[in-house]
Amino acid sequence: MGCTACRYCTPNCPIGLDIPKILSLYNDVKLVNEEWRATFADAMPEGKRPEDCIGCGACTGHCPQSLDVPAVMKEMAEIRKKFQKEQ
Numbered sequence: 001m002g003c004t005a006c007r008y009c010t011p012n013c014p015i016g017l018d019i020p021k022i023l024s025l026y027n028d029v030k031l032v033n034e035e036w037r038a039t040f041a042d043a044m045p046e047g048k049r050p051e052d053c054i055g056c057g058a059c060t061g062h063c064p065q066s067l068d069v070p071a072v073m074k075e076m077a078e079i080r081k082k083f084q085k086e087q
């Protein structure tokens with residue numbers, strides 16, 4: 001996921017998610033294939049975690065890399081949910 005952290009997307013997110021930070025965490029999870037690392041998003045403010053994405057797509061149109069941000073948020077939310085169930 002080639003996010004350059006340009007942050008063109010972030011002012012357009014109605015939830016105020018730190019999109020590049022979450023994408024960076026997503027890359028970490030995928031790089032080492034350790035899903036538990038998705039729990040690091042617990043340290044993000046309440047209401048601003050991957051599962052708080054409403055899938056509006058307002059970010060994608062502003063991304064020069066054409067990244068499918070909502071899909072990543074959804075996947076991260078699913079990973080985090082799975083892990084929470086295991087606890």
Ligand code: SF4
Nearest residue numbers: 013053054056057059
């Ligand atoms: S799709 Fe999710 S990350 Fe993108 S702008 Fe909407 S709420 Fe924010």
Ligand code: SF4
Nearest residue numbers: 003004006007009063
């Ligand atoms: S606009 Fe795209 S490349 Fe830039 S920070 Fe957002 S997701 Fe990353």
